[in-house]
Amino acid sequence: MICMAYARLLLPLVLVSLLPGCATFSRDGGFDQVASTVKAKTGKEIRWVKSEDERHALDARIAQLLQQPISVDDAVQIALLNNRGLQASYAELGISEADLVQAGRLPNPRFSMLRASRDGEYKIEQALTFNIFSLVTMPKATAIERRRFEQTQRQVSLEVLRLATATRKAYFSALAAAQSERYMQQVMRAAETSATLAQRMKKAGNWSTLDEAREQGFYADATLGASRARQASLQATEQLTRLMGLDHTHYTLPERMPDLPAHAEDPANLEQTALQQRMDVQMMKLQTEALAGQLGLTKTTRFINVLELGPARVLEGRRSDPYKNGVEISLEIPLFDWGSTRVARAESTYMQAVNQLAQVAVEARSEVREGYGRYRASYDIARQYRDSVVPIRQKIAEENQLRYNGMLVSVFDLLADARAQIASVNSYIEALRDFWLSQSDMEMALIGKPDFSTPASALTAQ
């Protein structure tokens, strides 16, 4: 170790260390970037609530939105403003930005001192050292942290957009479930009327116990169906309530689901758009770039891990002897192979990321194809219900009514037919719901990993 004492070197170094680094804390903590992404993709605004006043303002705004029957846009807006899980994820931004700022600052100078004495013999070493190599690595480290920060911004954006999609899906599920519940109650009323008439038929001596029991059986089944529909509706509503971050269900949904659009969308270059837009792809790309940067850094520093430089004073001998001034430089030299193992590790980590990126890209393309396929099929199914199945059932009901008029069929046939007709309308509602769910999934597939795992049928009463 070289020991020198050189006090005047101290001041400029201290000054350098006090200079601001490349990064500082931003005014918005990176939130504006997230907010504008969300705005661009959904048209909705988000808020990072940091004070009680802000919270009160938000509560008032949500209360306002809840006064009318809420549209799907309202539901998404409420969820984006009110979901506490989202607020928690905004904190990630702060943490990540702190790392970034940290990376842009010089490390603190280090002062070391050794004092030893024996019989008037002293050894005093005083050294103020500063890692000057960090001046070399700082731009790279900052760039890495900046990418990390950008990654975090995308991560948070993705969470916001996921919540938006989940809320849309929950909204349509809840709406459809409520509509189904009403239809199932109609089915039950038809069966109840049949059963009442059957009782009277039996009482009048026109029908056997068997005939009566058959109608009672329909009624019992229809009652079960209505109960299941009620339960499914309750579950779907609570799911929506949770996503909107509400602690009550004192809100109303519209009577009907939005109509099927006149045409199914036929977007061009879906896969390319997905690769360009998907945040998971972008995040993996940023990670890969960061790792590439790190790899470069590792390569740069493979032999010189740490080079520290600082003024040092050494006193050796008697106390009255003068200090020797100098500069302390410490240098680690890779005596063994650890420098190359670090490079190998970094390379492997990089290649791992490269392959992960490739996989994410493959999945993204597949998911967007599947998403579109589901969207297209559900559109065609819903349209078939709307244009064919429901009108045909309606026509059958009308023709049956004419046959009833001619005493060609009985009121029981009409009621059974009414049940079938209601069921067809209910199937249309479910098909319409599936369309809106798959539409949300397809849009999600263009910006991130879609969730195909909650099939619509899981929410349907049997």
Add this chain to the structure above:
Amino acid sequence: MVSRRDFLKGASLAGVAATAATVSKVAMAALPEIISVSDADTQAPHMPDTGRPYNPVVTLNGWTLPWRMRNGVKEFHLVAEPVVRELAPGMKAHLWGYNGQSPGPTIEVVEGDRVRIYVTNRLPEHTSMHWHGQRLPNGMDGVTGLTQPGIKPGKTFAYEFVAQRAGTFMYHPHADEMTQMAMGMMGFWVTHPKNPATMAVDRDFVFLINAYDIDPGAYTPRINTMLNFNLWTFNSRVFPGISPMVVNQGDRVRIRVGNLSMTNHPIHIHGHEFMVTGTDGGWVPPSARWPEVTTDIAVGQMRALEFKADAPGDWAFHCHKSHHTMNAMGHDVPTMLGVEQRDLKQQLQGLLPDYMAMGQHGMADMAEMQMPLPDNTLPMMSGQGQFGGVEMGGMFTTVKIRKGIAKHDYRDPGHYQHPAGTVAWEVENDLPPVERPADTDAHGGVEVQVRKPGDHMQH
């Protein structure tokens, strides 16, 4: 009568057949022209203009086929073809028939006539003609496979024999009978006695009994139906589409009925009694005749009923099987008698906006209410008389007997004007309202709503 236009139309159809069927021109020239009729009105009797004289019959909602005399032979030309038959105003059936109608035109000849009938087939499958009840050479009997090959589509066969026995006959195919008869292929044949004075009557009506199963809203009969027909017809017509039998008071009237349906029909007249004077086998000797008001006509049988129409009025004449005086009806519709529906009306109309309560007090609601029905479907009972709904359909018509109807006049004289005091009247009624205790029997909790006065028995 057959119009000149119809004659021309028939002639042009024959021309079409000539090109289509590649029959030689010489052969075609030998064929009598085809005469066709498209409406279902009863036509006035066809007065014989050539050949032996006779007293013609009147075909209910039908007509008699004109003939030509050629070398002393009476020549007729029947064309088997798809036709549209109006079963009653508001309903048309897609049938197979002859010369534009189902049933085909009546053939009238005189005992001893040599008759040649050309049969041209314009159906999509082969056919034949069986002369039901005639004495004839075996090879003229018209049974495909047995006595002749089938007449292929587009082909013409000639049948020739002497009408040996006076009486009442039918003609129908004996090829794919199930289809062809279910589709309405049949016609009437009368062989008049040589002496027009024999068994002479003033009015001689003829019709065939047939039945169809046409789904409400459909047009073509279901040819596989065996018994559960929904349209029971006289000459492929149902009430109110069946013409009245118009008669001058005091006329001696004969009604000849042939049954080509798949069940028997007790044919019943009101206000008169008749004698069955003829069967398929010929005239019934006077000593063997039974006076009747209803006579059962079995499947494949003919009956000639005769009576003196001395009582003026509009007298019902119908099959006495009550379902046969109904049009299409739901045989599986449950009995709604005594089942209150009105209090459920609101709930029912919530689900079935056009629902009307029916059946609680009986089926007469049906005849009263004018409600929309499926296309091409008649109400199950309808027809208006001067006192309201007649509540009949199917095999129902009237014998309208009036004073002063001219000899060959068959026009509907309208409703009968009853002499004062001859119509059932309503009398004042101060009876206490009917009390029907809702007593139930011990076994099933069934409400017994009908009790005979003074009947204290529960069972």
